[in-house]
Amino acid sequence: EVKEKVTLNSQQLDEVLACYRQIESxxxxxxxxLKSPLELKFGRPVILFIESRTxxxxxxxxxxxxxxxxxxxETIHLIKDIAGLRIIVQHxxxxxxxxxxxxxxxxxxxxxxxxxxxxxxxxGYRSYHLIVQYDFNDLKGPATRYAEIQVRTVGQxxxxxxxxxxxxxxxxxxxxxxxENLRLIxxxxxxxxxxxxxxxxxxxxxxxxxxxxxxAEKLV
Ligand code: 0O2
Numbered sequence: 604e605v606k607e608k609v610t611l612n613s614q615q616l617d618e619v620l621a622c623y624r625q626i627e628s629x630x631x632x633x634x635x636x637l638k639s640p641l642e643l644k645f646g647r648p649v650i651l652f653i654e655s656r657t658x659x660x661x662x663x664x665x666x667x668x669x670x671x672x673x674x675x676x677e678t679i680h681l682i683k684d685i686a687g688l689r690i691i692v693q694h695x696x697x698x699x700x701x702x703x704x705x706x707x708x709x710x711x712x713x714x715x716x717x718x719x720x721x722x723x724x725x726x727g728y729r730s731y732h733l734i735v736q737y738d739f740n741d742l743k744g745p746a747t748r749y750a751e752i753q754v755r756t757v758g759q760x761x762x763x764x765x766x767x768x769x770x771x772x773x774x775x776x777x778x779x780x781x782x783e784n785l786r787l788i789x790x791x792x793x794x795x796x797x798x799x800x801x802x803x804x805x806x807x808x809x810x811x812x813x814x815x816x817x818x819a820e821k822l823v
Contacts, residue, residue: 683749727789
C-alpha cells in the first residue's frame with residue numbers, strides 16, 4: 604500500500620539519495636568553514652559543532668505517506684529536508700548572527716525561515732529553521748535542489764536530542780504529564796540559555812549597562 608505512492612524504483616531512489624548526500628557534504632564544508640572566521644571575530648567558538656544527515660529511503664516513504672504525497676522522480680525534490688544540516692551555537696543571540704550570515708550567501712539562497720525560537724512548537728521545541736535553495740552539479744549536469752539548515756543553541760540541542768529519543772517520531776502515545784513536563788523542561792532550558800547569555804555579556808563587556816550588571820548579579 605505504501606509502495607504504490609512511490610513510482611521510483613529502488614535504484615532510482617538510491618540515485619536521488621546519493622545526490623542529496625553530495626549536497627549534504629558540499630553544504631557541510633561551507634558551514635564548517637564559518638567556524639574559524641567567527642571564532643576570530645568574536646574571540647570564542649560561536650559554532651560549537653555541525654551535524655548533518657540525508658534522510659533514509661524508509662523515512663522519506665513514511666513522510667510521503669503521512670502527507671499523502673505521490674513520489675515521482677520530479678516530485679521527490681519538493682521535499683525540502685532530504686538533506687539536513689544543523690549548526691549548534693553557544694548562545695541564543697548567536698542564532699541571529701548565524702542566520703544573518705546565511706542570508707547573505709550567494710552560493711545558496713534562503714527561501715524560507717521558521718523561527719521556533721521566538722515561537723516555540725507546542726512540544727516546547729526551539730530552533731531556527733531555514734530552507735535553502737542550492738545550485739549544484741551532479742553526474743547528469745546542473746540542478747537546483749533544496750536543503751534544510753537548523754540553527755540552535757547547545758541548550759536547545761540538549762533538550763531536542765533527549766526529547767527526540769523519548770518520543771518524537773516514534774508515534775508513541777505519550778502520557779499527558781510527560782509531554783507537559785518536557786514542555787516545562789524546555790522552558791527551564793530556555794531560562795538557563797538566557798542566564799548564560801547574560802553571564803557572557805557581564806564578562807565580555809560587549810554589552811555593559813547597569814541594568815545588565817544588576818541582572819547578572821541577581822541570577823543564580
Ligand atoms: P530528524 O530526525 O531530525 O530528521 P515535518 O518536516 O513535516 O516533519 P514541519 O513542521 O513541516 O515537520 O517541519 P519543521 O518543523 O520545519 O522541521 C521538522 C524537523 O524539526 C524535524 O525533522 C526535527 O529535526 C525538528 N523538530 C520539529 N519538532 C520537533 C520536536 O518537537 N522535537 C524534536 N526533538 N525535534 C523537532 P525530522 O525530519 O522530522 O526528524
